Structures are given as C-alpha cells and as structure tokens.
Amino acid sequence: MRLKVLGASAWPTATRRTSGFVVDGELLLDAGTVNSGLDAEELTALRSAVISHAHVDHVKELPFAAQVRLERGAPPLACAAPAEILDILRTHLFNGALWPDFTALGDPPPIRFHPMTPGEAHSLGSFAVRAIPVRHSVPSYGYIVTRGRQGMAYTADMGAGAAFWEAVAANAAVSTVLAECTFPDRLRDLAERTAHLCPSRLHEALDLAMRPLRILVTHTAPGHTEEIGRDFRRLGMRVEFVEQDHTYEV
Ligand SMILES: [Zn+2]
C-alpha cells in the first residue's frame, strides 16, 4: 500500500499541516488536511474518509472537501467512524450553523456517514478497516487497515491503548504502525495529562505488539521534533518521521 502524507503536525504552522493521510489514492485517514494537500482530481478520487476523532486538527478540512466534491459532482464520500464520532461531527460541525449539513445537501450529498462497529472489520472499497478504541481526551479510535495481505495500523491520538496494540499483535498482515508522538520525554507529564504519546510511552506500549514493527512517527508538536528524535535514539528505537507531501510504501 502507498501512504501519502498530507500533514503530520500536531498543529498548523506556516509550513506544516495537520493530520491527513491517503492510502492508495482512495482512503483518507483523518481530514485535518485534505484540500491543502491534494489537487481537485485527487480530492474527488477519494472514496472514503476514516476519522479517528473529532478534534479540529483531524477534521478541519472535511467541510471544504465536501464543498469541492459537491461542486464537481463527485460520488458521496463514505465518512467512516464509530457512531459517537459521527454524532459529534453532525452536532458540532455539519450542523447548519458552523457549516452546512453536507450529508443532506445536494443530490447525491457529497458526504455519506458510514457508522462503524468498534472491533469489527468494515469493507471500504477494497480495504478492510477496523476501529479500535484508544484513550484520549475525547472519544478516539485507532485503525487497522488491510488490503489483501498488506496491512498498517494508525494509532490516532492516544494516551494509551492496550486493545489497539493487542489488535496489532493479532493481525500478522500489519507490518507498519503510523504512530502519533506529540511531545518529547521531557514533557511526559504533559503527554499523560493530554492523553498523547511521547517516545518512552510509545516504547513501553510497543511491548504489547509482540513483534518488531516499522514505526512511522507523526503528529509531532512544532518546535519539539528534533528533541523527540534524540529521545528515540537514546531509547535505541529506529523510527522514521514522516514528511509532509512524501509517499511511503507500507
Ligand atoms: Zn491531534
């Protein structure tokens, strides 16, 4: 599978965008960056969007993606997540006040909500996608995405998630984990309070995965990325920091 990174920053700066990833040109993982990282053809080629949680750095461009797809007459984008995430999007984003309800506007509407049952594999195009609850300051789900014999996992924003790592351990197709690491170890207390990972917390969690995995690091806080890298080296961990606009074979 090919993973294109649209944004990998915990918050936006003049040069860095927030979470958004495209798998094989079809499946969007989080929508913090969509329009800012894709041209209109790429945007309308998306078939589904999987949302980890409703924090704005993960959903803020979904309204604009809907707008472009409506204007270009693209088929509905399946916006997939467990119902509690979709309820937040409906109540607080596509509510006719902050933005039009693009699940009801247009014929067909540019977005179609696809509620997922946590733990169950859902077919999204040719992908099988499974949502696993993780601990964060709001409801949040990590995802395991497989296509044929290939697979990857995405931690979402998480402070802890034993069930997620156990699901990774149980799925031999998963060889790569796209893992958030927001803060350096020096700010471990802050990471715990805000339910995020830092290198030592990720190092501990990986024991639960029971096998070596390729770790792609994302969601680093601006200004802290170099220190996070030093922490990983001190721990003896080989990781790759994903770069915006780069594509990775996973
Ligand atoms: Zn985030």
Ligand SMILES: [Zn+2]
């Ligand atoms: Zn978050």
